[in-house]
Amino acid sequence: MLKDITLGQFFPGDSIIHRLDPRTKLVMLVVYIVALFVATSWISYGVMLAFLLGCILISRIPGKSIVRGMKPMVIILVFTAVLNVFMTQGETVWLRFWIVTITKEGCIRALFMVVRILMLVTGTFLLTYTTSPIALTDGLESLLSPLKKIRMPVHELSMMMCIALRFIPTLIEETDKIMSAQKARGADLESGNLLQKVKALVPILVPLFVSAFRRADELATAMECRCYHGGDGRTKMKLLRYSRLDLEAYCVGVILLAGVICLAVFGL
């Protein structure tokens, strides 16, 4: 069922990573991604991997869920790997036929790219798995608030994001229901050629859009009834506050980035 897709779903928990301030986690993710792109050698990749695995262990997210979340990535990974294997020029030729040459350099590069993407996605998953969507948007709003000075509607943007995230599970549930209802009337969603498959989506998409618009309308009315009118002067029920844990996390982040940069500088 659609509902079982875990893509970016929040897993409630009480690990150290769950308890970190969302801002810390967001900044750490950026640091992690930068470090990932700085890392070029086997050693630095090893360091990054150890860091990532450590985080997963601490967060107590079941490995199965992370692997399942990777499923939609398979196509991109295969594509990246194939492209890199065939397109990279190199000296040590392993295989040559027709216009294709496969070199040692190409294979290594492909492996690096695939591992990099996997680690990138896993790191992002770790953030969304351990942070509720509300906390995430709160953190984002707080981090981006300096942009308010140049008239960026930061609050509005984060509110939109928050609502969008909130409604993903609802819409998935709704899609499931509508699909069942149309299947009960004999809709065939699996067989047929591409055109037929696209056509078969109409009975699903029309009710889905109708209900999404209805929900949006109702939500807007409900928000207005509670006198919501944008971000100015709005206080928060849950204030974001840094703790010692966050300080320690930032230290770890700095050490990681510095370490990876050093390794790169010394060409290890």
Add this chain to the structure above:
Amino acid sequence: MAPILQIKELSHVYSAGTPFQHTALDGVSFSVERGEFIGIIGHTGSGKSTLMQHLNGLLKPTAGSIALDGVDIWANKKVTRQARFRVGLVFQYPEYQLFEETVYKDIAFGPKNMGLDHKEVDRRVREAAQFVGLTEAQLEVSPFDLSGGQKRRVAIAGVIAMEPEVLILDEPTAGLDPVGREEILENIQAYRRAKNATIMMVSHSMSDVARLTQRLLVMNGSKLAMDGTPEQVFARADELVEMGLDIPEITSVFLRLKQMGLPVEPVYTIEQAVAVLKALKEGKRHA
């Protein structure tokens, strides 16, 4: 005659293997005879909708089997698809599934999927519309321009048009006014009489199921708790109340009368009540 539906030790677990795992059905067994009108009652979340979605092969059992006319509906793809047409399922709040430009086209969606020819589709659409009391003029308007109750009828007609042998309705009257409810219940009975169909209806209205059905299935906490005639089921009023269910108001009145010492048997419909009271009055007069 052999039962049309036979459900054996049916269990269903949602999201198995995740933190959200939930057993919605647990070892449910019963069989349905041709032409029966069965009511299904139970507390919110007791697994009624889950059970109904198994009967036409929308959900696959985690364990157990469902046989339609003696054939397991999961035997092969063709049988499963056939089961969808032979067992028609009207969902809870079915009006949200409408999608076509006109009411006519929406009702025709099911019959068309069955691969029927144009003339047969037309006949079925018009007949189904008649069963649910839609006028010819209404067939040509957009379903989105209708009222909630009318949309509900279009959705029910969409399933009736497939002329299923077993018609399952999941709370068909939820959220309707008394007149609208009465009409829809009347429509369902009309279909039953005309096609000699088997009806299964999930309902939260005890007086409706008491009045209409000949058999009641009571779901409680993923299990089938009771299976019997309305008399048998409502006689166990204490247990029903414990499950968080009601009994028909008239039944509780009569139970109280009996407690107060009047020689009355428990009844569960108004008609029965009138008859019993009349008999009581006659008896008094003759005494």
